[in-house]
């Protein structure tokens with residue numbers, strides 16, 4: 001079987017003694033675009049933090065690129081854009097500087113930028129459509145544009161595996177479309193993408209597979225789910241767990257189409 005960029009088996013996380021994730025199995029294949037969905041507090045961000053090694057597992061086994069987390073050091077292969085918390089605001093850096101900082105994982109300490117670094121930074125800015133804003137201060141940009149800067153920073157490291165936590169939250173449609181374009185470019189380059197989203201909007205077309213979290217467990221793992229499909233439907237071919245627990249709330253989703261997923265996995 002080809003190497004899976006992400007393979008979590010029976011993962012559990014407890015925070016302050018309270019179980020937040022339980023019995024989570026998630027295998028993401030190379031080149032897949034997975035949408036991680038679910039209501040507020042269902043555990044999406046905690047799962048992503050666990051997958052990038054920022055939140056320790058209380059039990060279970062996590063492998064990245066076939067290497068157990070404790071022995072995994074190839075972090076340059078992994079990009080992570082955390083949930084936006086206004087981190088960019090008030091930072092007196094220029095757009096170019098922020099994006100260049102994302103190149104650090106690829107450079108040896110204190111070595112000057114070489115042409116390849118500069119090309120990667122320029123490329124990342126172009127992919128997110130901000131090449132013309134390189135010299136501007138980050139704080140001069142709108143929230144959605146700042147989000148794109150953070151994505152460009154991760155892109156500059158040329159990650160093979162990319163985690164984005166709610167990049168579309170509170171972002172206007174034009175910025176969502178720019179983001180969809182950036183991720184389409186990344187996907188066409190063969191990257192594996194795990195994206196947390198309440199609503200997919202323009203990103204929906206990119207999604208190969210949806211995983212829905214509920215109360216710290218995987219409630220659904222299968223064919224892509226749309227934002228606005230009618231309730232009560234679930235694809236026949238998806239790997240469905242605890243379907244009867246899927247309550248439809250504002251953030252929950254149902255699929256527009258039914259269809260088996262297995263053929264998709266075999267393509268990889």
Ligand SMILES: Nc1ncnc2c1ncn2[C@@H]1O[C@H](COP(=O)(O)OP(=O)(O)OP(=O)(O)O)[C@@H](O)[C@H]1O
Pocket residue numbers: 015016020038039040041042043044045046047213
């Ligand atoms: N640092 C923390 N300290 C205490 N509890 C936490 C912490 N981080 C997460 N939790 C709890 O873990 C549960 C899952 O939170 P998490 O942020 O992973 O959910 P989420 O699905 O990403 O939600 P949201 O969509 O609101 O970001 C919640 O009950 C949350 O209160």
